[in-house]
Amino acid sequence: MRDVARVAGVSVATVSRALSRPDDVKAETLERVLSIVKETGYRSNQMAVQFRTGTSRSIMVLVSDITNAFYAEFFKGIEQYARSKGYVLLIGDTSEEAASERVYFDMLTSNKADGLLWNVDGIPTGYFQADDRSDLLDIPLVACNGIDDLDLPTVRIDNDLGGRLAAEHLLDLGHRRFAQVCGPLHHDSVKRRFDGFNLALRQAGIQVPDELTIPIKLGIDQGRRAAEDLLGLANRPTAVFVHNDATAIGMLHTFLKRGLSVPGDISVVGYDDMPYASAMTPELTTVRLPRRRWGAAACEMMIAVIEGKDIESREISIAPELKVRDSSGPPKA
Amino acid sequence: MRDVARVAGVSVATVSRALSRPDDVKAETLERVLSIVKETGYRSNQMAVQFRTGTSRSIMVLVSDITNAFYAEFFKGIEQYARSKGYVLLIGDTSEEAASERVYFDMLTSNKADGLLWNVDGIPTGYFQADDRSDLLDIPLVACNGIDDLDLPTVRIDNDLGGRLAAEHLLDLGHRRFAQVCGPLHHDSVKRRFDGFNLALRQAGIQVPDELTIPIKLGIDQGRRAAEDLLGLANRPTAVFVHNDATAIGMLHTFLKRGLSVPGDISVVGYDDMPYASAMTPELTTVRLPRRRWGAAACEMMIAVIEGKDIESREISIAPELKVRDSSGPPKA
DNA sequence: GTGAAAGCGCTAACAA
DNA sequence: TTGTTAGCGCTTTCAC
Numbered sequence: 001m002r003d004v005a006r007v008a009g010v011s012v013a014t015v016s017r018a019l020s021r022p023d024d025v026k027a028e029t030l031e032r033v034l035s036i037v038k039e040t041g042y043r044s045n046q047m048a049v050q051f052r053t054g055t056s057r058s059i060m061v062l063v064s065d066i067t068n069a070f071y072a073e074f075f076k077g078i079e080q081y082a083r084s085k086g087y088v089l090l091i092g093d094t095s096e097e098a099a100s101e102r103v104y105f106d107m108l109t110s111n112k113a114d115g116l117l118w119n120v121d122g123i124p125t126g127y128f129q130a131d132d133r134s135d136l137l138d139i140p141l142v143a144c145n146g147i148d149d150l151d152l153p154t155v156r157i158d159n160d161l162g163g164r165l166a167a168e169h170l171l172d173l174g175h176r177r178f179a180q181v182c183g184p185l186h187h188d189s190v191k192r193r194f195d196g197f198n199l200a201l202r203q204a205g206i207q208v209p210d211e212l213t214i215p216i217k218l219g220i221d222q223g224r225r226a227a228e229d230l231l232g233l234a235n236r237p238t239a240v241f242v243h244n245d246a247t248a249i250g251m252l253h254t255f256l257k258r259g260l261s262v263p264g265d266i267s268v269v270g271y272d273d274m275p276y277a278s279a280m281t282p283e284l285t286t287v288r289l290p291r292r293r294w295g296a297a298a299c300e301m302m303i304a305v306i307e308g309k310d311i312e313s314r315e316i317s318i319a320p321e322l323k324v325r326d327s328s329g330p331p332k333a
Numbered sequence: 334m335r336d337v338a339r340v341a342g343v344s345v346a347t348v349s350r351a352l353s354r355p356d357d358v359k360a361e362t363l364e365r366v367l368s369i370v371k372e373t374g375y376r377s378n379q380m381a382v383q384f385r386t387g388t389s390r391s392i393m394v395l396v397s398d399i400t401n402a403f404y405a406e407f408f409k410g411i412e413q414y415a416r417s418k419g420y421v422l423l424i425g426d427t428s429e430e431a432a433s434e435r436v437y438f439d440m441l442t443s444n445k446a447d448g449l450l451w452n453v454d455g456i457p458t459g460y461f462q463a464d465d466r467s468d469l470l471d472i473p474l475v476a477c478n479g480i481d482d483l484d485l486p487t488v489r490i491d492n493d494l495g496g497r498l499a500a501e502h503l504l505d506l507g508h509r510r511f512a513q514v515c516g517p518l519h520h521d522s523v524k525r526r527f528d529g530f531n532l533a534l535r536q537a538g539i540q541v542p543d544e545l546t547i548p549i550k551l552g553i554d555q556g557r558r559a560a561e562d563l564l565g566l567a568n569r570p571t572a573v574f575v576h577n578d579a580t581a582i583g584m585l586h587t588f589l590k591r592g593l594s595v596p597g598d599i600s601v602v603g604y605d606d607m608p609y610a611s612a613m614t615p616e617l618t619t620v621r622l623p624r625r626r627w628g629a630a631a632c633e634m635m636i637a638v639i640e641g642k643d644i645e646s647r648e649i650s651i652a653p654e655l656k657v658r659d660s661s662g663p664p665k666a
Numbered sequence: 667g668t669g670a671a672a673g674c675g676c677t678a679a680c681a682a
Numbered sequence: 683t684t685g686t687t688a689g690c691g692c693t694t695t696c697a698c
Binding site: 043044045046047048050051054056058065066067068069071072073075076079080083088089090091092093100103106107109110111112220223246249250252253256257274275276278279280281283 | 376377378379380381383384387389391398399400401402404405406408409412413416421422423424425426433436439440442443444445553556579582583585586589590607608609611612613614616
């Protein structure tokens, strides 16, 4: 910058102004400085800028398992919005280990990132296991799932609605005996779709029997196992609501392998609408989550929080929608 | 830090040393300083550290489309290795637009990241369209695909082998009439699996006719379309090699929908081994890419380059392996 | 509209 | 082994 200043015959202050607040510089001077910047290929040292201004223009996004394809669209939404505002994404994978969470939280408290986008189920244990919980509220933090008794700005999916949509669809088709394969119930997102589903059934006077409520770690292989379990039952359900598509296709695969017809013998409704859902045979009926929009909205709130703008609403809820395809149909007569 | 120093009755230099090079501090002093650091909850300001040391300990990873689930495991491999070395991941999505590439490249030249991991097909156009190509070589840059006539440290998948594995498997099954659905042939990774496949066939005295070589943008929907095209042909192939699993499941879906049996009427071999491949019905035979290992290896080389260590080999090639499942079988008699 | 100068928090060279 | 001190490159008051 000093070199540019010298060549342009101005002070470094003027160069700095030309670059960051061009309006404060006389047009003529501005032009001269800018042309020399271009000529010399000068780029400001972002480390110095960040240090001086105390802002890194980067957002840390924490997920529990980056391997989960579910996050791909979510990241895209964040990335697009962030880039449009001049922010970069730092991505961290906690693997649900407190130690990893801690590493990433420390980056915040040590100014490596300006804010944290928390898309992990549950509370950030790694952080305030050792510290005071209230510290959390001082950090620019936006949650992407509800977090019990912690009043954080939140952008979440309306999972109650998601569960309800699945239930109503299956009820409409005439089903009366259901199974629900859900994730760990202490996760807010899981709990809500669970409740939404059950509530809708209850309103129709139906309850899912305990042996047909199957809480597992979600995933393809776990889905296979859950399907086997279901097949072992005497009185099978005619429809299953599965808490994500990965698990649903594992189940679907097992059902078909064991000679069942879907939806003839059993209807399957997934959750997420992953790209492969529509390429299954039969095509998977599922609850579609607008993941990209979710990411963008979360990022928008994140930046608002970082920049201290006042937020209209501290809690945004994004509605999923039902995608009816071929894996659900009326029960056998 | 000054506060810690004061309380501990030492100079800031000693605090700094206690934190970064504990061996240079007397055990007794070290203990005292550290206990006060803990007590006060002091965290060093990483912006200042980065600024002063001129290193950000962050790695920029550029992909063409973060939405592609293919990258998930790749990121995981990078993240794990990076974190173990105290680096963070910056993730950028170029959407194959020169402007976006440029944004991210600028972050490097302006010290926002220490190095760039380039997992985009083709050369970084956005960067040296305007500048001199040789600049590229000054940046700590590791490519994850071969890049024509640019001698960059590279960690790539052995796609020649991948293509060959698919070909040999299908030849072994007795196939003689093939189709190949490939990505854009100007992409090195695509070209190589294309060549590997064709070379193996040629060695068996077989050639893929032009009308059965179908270069498209890869993806589920494009796979559906390619399948329709194939079905319209008079003299159908008995086997298809498809350049990724997403495209393969799109084709599979269409084949089944149109009443073909797979592999009875046509065998399908994919590429990647995405998690869903094993949950298709029939389960998808595919060429498995060890994506996590790939990411870790790439990250390892990246850090070696950043830290100026000498590298044993500037070009690492990772072998894929064939996963034989149910979508491939002998051709009809 | 521009320049001089202080100083952000830290590290490292050098001195003691 | 520890302390003193210069200075990393920039932004921003304040004075002109």
